[in-house]
Amino acid sequence: MTSIVYRGAGPSIAYARRVANLTQAELARAANVALGTVRKIERNERGISGDLLDAVAAALDIDPARLLPDTERPDDRLHRTMPGLSAVLAEYEAPEDGPCRTPEVLARAVRSVVAQRLSARYAHIARTAPALLAELCRGVHAAAPAERQTLARLLVDACRAADAVAYKCGARDLSARLIDLMRWAAGYAQDPLVDAAVAYVRTETFFAAERYTAGLRALERALDEVPRGTGPAVIAARGALHMRAAVIAGRARDTGASALHFGAARALGSQVDEGVYAGTAFGRDSVRIHEVSVAVSLGDGQVGRALELAREWTPPRDLPAERRSGFYIELARAQLWSGSPDAAFESLKTARRIAPQHVREHRWVREDAGTLRRLKRSDAASLSAFAEWCHARG
Missing domain, CATH: 1.25.40 (Serine Threonine Protein Phosphatase 5, Tetratricopeptide repeat)
Incomplete structure (x- = not known):
């Protein structure tokens, strides 16, 4: 997949590092990157690749989207993964020969993308899913029957993570094809x-x-x-x-x-x-x-x-981020329908704080933010910024 380099993330990374009470050296060690690289990024002397952005965000325990300025589009990484996923789907029944790691190693890789899905961190999935799916397809074809069941279950889980990216990005045909792959793999999982x-x-x-x-x-x-x-x-x-x-x-x-x-x-x-x-x-x-x-x-x-x-109730913080943000997206729609646009906007902002990648790609968010902007609330500047961030309609 084509590497994407983001510019202008330095100040946000420096701020998040200070909030996390980390030195530049500590962040460099946690992200497994050279100290000089961290210094140059924070001074905006160099850009940051998608892979490095993920590593820094993970070290700071923050969503990658929050480290990028408004002029950048973190969802580009999501959309650019679609051709890679399509290539896997075109040949899963007869994949090319290639290496395949052990089931134990593959299980760890799948657990990682599942955790990213539940946290609504789709950029990580976009980066790793095509190669992981291709490897699992090779494994399912090459494995002995007993091992094939295990690999097929892993393939289902990995497909589900990739489908989260496709479905949230509006690639409905690709999502349907990924679900077909899940159904194919489920036949082997038994x-x-x-x-x-x-x-x-x-x-x-x-x-x-x-x-x-x-x-x-x-x-x-x-x-x-x-x-x-x-x-x-x-x-x-x-x-x-x-x-x-x-x-x-x-x-x-x-x-x-x-x-x-x-x-x-x-x-x-x-x-x-x-x-x-x-x-x-x-x-x-x-x-x-x-x-x-x-x-x-x-x-x-x-x-x-x-x-x-x-x-009466709000979702506890230990629930998956994708599910918690979904609660506030649904609540915002109910508040908008009931004539409470200011409350609806607050709910959308809460959803964004929980899972920005999920919110930015959500169709209802775009529709509702567009409606709210047309109502021209008193906080029009903040609302307009939000609507532009999520590419709202209208």
Whole structure:
């Protein structure tokens, strides 16, 4: 993938370093870079590559987007990864020969991109996903049957991370093809819980096409395939599918099905600790976030419930950043609909602080920021800057 060099990040890096109470030498060691390089970057005597930006951001425990000036576009790295992903998808059934690391090493690499997805740090995924997917495809083809199951599960997880980039960037066709690769890999994994995770992600295609009733049917079929059991992984798999079904039923304006699935999700959520199961966060807090999603999906008559829940509860910080920011994006829409544009803007800013890459690429954020800018609020300058940052419509 073409290397991107960013200019003008030095002052932001220096500021973030001081906030983190690090010296330049300590930052250099943490980012595994020469001290002289850090000094030159902070003085804006040289640019910073995408890989180095990720390393510095990781050392500072901050999102890379927050280190770049407004004139830069951190989402360029996301969009430029699309050709690389397309190349992998064109040949996954007959990949070229090449090296393949051990399952243990690949598992560590996949855990890294999964963590980046849950943290909504898509730039890291964009940088590493094409090569990782290609390597896993080679491994699945070359492995013995027992090892193939393990590699296939890893391929599903890596595809899901890559799909997060494609879907958030609006590359819907590429997202659908990545989901097809997930389904292909799931056939080798031979694990009903992997199948359930793929069904959860596949719902994106129905959301994108606005085929909500068909998506609900697909989720209900997937629920029929999940084994019954009392283990946390099984409970979470069923609960996650019910959460997703409640939201898409709401989009279909099927209040009965939405209530039925949400009730099931709530009951299952009370039976497990909040956590990430097969790549999906599930538990009481995740169910509460989806209560806002369901209310917004159902529209006018239920918006008050979303606002009421937000007054009573806020997502805890230990939830994945992508899910927490999603809560505030949904809440902003409810606030806008209810005639509270200032509150909606505050919610959008909160979402950006949590997961800027997620927010910047979100279609609803762009729509709502454009609407807010047309309303010409008193903080028009701040709102205009936000709208330009996320490329808002209107």
